[in-house]
């Protein structure tokens with residue numbers, strides 16, 4: 001991502017801050033997920049200094065496992081496998097861990113590279129718990145209220161502003177004020193989606209390798225509730241009369257890099273999960289969770305080689321025998337790939353060994369959108385909430401442009417302003433701003449060498465005109481720009497930041513599986529596999545991969561899941577608390 005860095009650092013002194021008073025220790029009591037007590041906070045700035053290259057405990061004596069990539073999926077799988085007794089080594093191409101969830105540091109400013117919305121914290125808690133740790137010992141999670149501000153662009157008026165809150169009464173009143181009756185519809189939407197998430201949980205938590213696996217889920221019985229034939233927008237239209245309200249509860253399809261008009265209606269669970277369980281900010285950013293996982297993995301005896309890109313998987317016939325990396329040839333009994341799944345299949349597994357995932361098949365798939373990013377260290381405070389999402393006045397055209405490879409002038413834009421509540425991310429009287437504009441992926445988009453600087457100017461104008469940030473250009477202390485071409489350069493197929501699209505034709509058994517077909521000893525994990533992109537489901541994919549691999553190798557599967565007997569498979573909202 002280095003090519004388009006524009007770093008201008010004004011002299012600032014390094015500071016290490018204590019957690020702000022607004023931070024509370026993550027502490028939860030999940031029925032069926034274990035009970036935990038509050039625990040003193042940790043200083044994550046210190047743990048971040050630990051580069052996980054040495055071991056503090058003896059290595060596992062089980063199978064030798066090499067992992068390609070230290071993204072969220074790789075790190076979570078590594079923790080689970082190391083705890084199960086395997087001898088695990090991660091090879092990471094970048095100089096630091098975390099993948100698309102890594103930390104960007106410029107002077108005294110710090111930013112999350114990708115994820116900023118952390119949801120469903122109990123999934124990560126399960127992983128920590130499975131390896132004998134408690135997430136709250138390693139992370140400070142702050143529940144946001146309001147969760148985010150929506151600014152819905154309107155052609156003939158100022159944007160309609162909605163502060164999304166978990167307070168259902170307040171939210172219903174807000175929606176009723178926009179369209180009488182839509183408040184009651186919101187309550188119905190929440191009730192129906194609670195049931196929907198409950199029904200979907202078995203497929204999110206289990207490998208779906210074939211129609212047979214799907215049949216055991218009793219798809220026919222749940223279809224009338226899940227209505228898989230609807231799009232998210234179609235589904236919401238059965239509840240809400242107002243188009244702005246529909247937008248407020250469907251823009252979340254963009255979390256998967258999709259348009260709500262194409263995204264399967266199953267994903268109406270995304271807004272439901274926000275309103276039911278909250279949106280969280282880990283102190284230091286989502287990247288701090290990566291540090292926490294790496295730290296535990298190393299404590300469990302694992303090793304991480306950073307700046308050690310894997311050039312290929314070694315095979316003896318169809319059996320994987322190791323990894324060829326910048327540091328040499330490493331022999332392994334099993335290989336787990338956390339690199340972008342379609343990129344990795346094409347680039348790390350020789351074509352003659354791939355019958356199912358041929359290059360032609362990979363190229364014929366549909367891919368998510370990409371993102372244009374600005375990471376800005378700003379002089380002074382910025383009067384914006386933690387998350388602000390602006391949707392274009394030409395929302396549907398903007399979506400169509402993204403699909404067609406065109407850039408939109410008045411593009412939907414998301415601004416993250418975390419240093420307001422998390423002073424560890426910027427110096428005093430300064431702000432670290434993260435700006436994300438969804439764009440076409442790099443299959444059909446523009447030449448970013450030319451388009452990048454122009455798009456930067458348009459985005460900065462929008463930060464002033466729409467978001468109301470005054471004098472933005474003069475206040476920039478440090479800056480980094482990332483375009484779809486940069487994402488592509490860091491081994492993400494077509495720069496499609498959210499991996500393969502999540503249409504029904506590319507989900508479940510049609511998505512790359514956790515055990516790569518046609519070869520032995522190669523496993524996949526991460527957003528390019530089932531269930532899909534987004535931290536919580538990536539952590540679920542790591543549980544599935546680790547469980548399958550452990551079973552194959554006769555190790556105790558640390559997080560094997562089966563439907564709870566008679567109890568709900570989703571936590572009660574009041575149990576997800578601090």
Ligand SMILES: Cc1cc2nc3c(=O)[nH]c(=O)nc-3n(C[C@H](O)[C@H](O)[C@H](O)COP(=O)(O)OP(=O)(O)OC[C@H]3O[C@@H](n4cnc5c(N)ncnc54)[C@H](O)[C@@H]3O)c2cc1C
Pocket residue numbers: 068069070071072073074091092093094097098099100101113114115116117118119308309310311338339340371436490491497498525526527528533534535536538
């Ligand atoms: C801009 C953006 C915003 C996002 N926002 C959110 C959000 O708010 N909430 C959310 O839940 N999710 C979000 N996501 C989606 C998702 O959670 C992240 O992309 C996540 O980091 C993906 O994790 P992963 O495990 O699939 O792999 P990655 O994070 O992609 O990690 C894979 C790792 O493999 C390494 N690698 C690749 N090739 C090789 C090789 N040959 N040798 C060695 N190492 C290699 C890479 O360097 C990388 O470190 C966002 C993503 C992006 C890009």
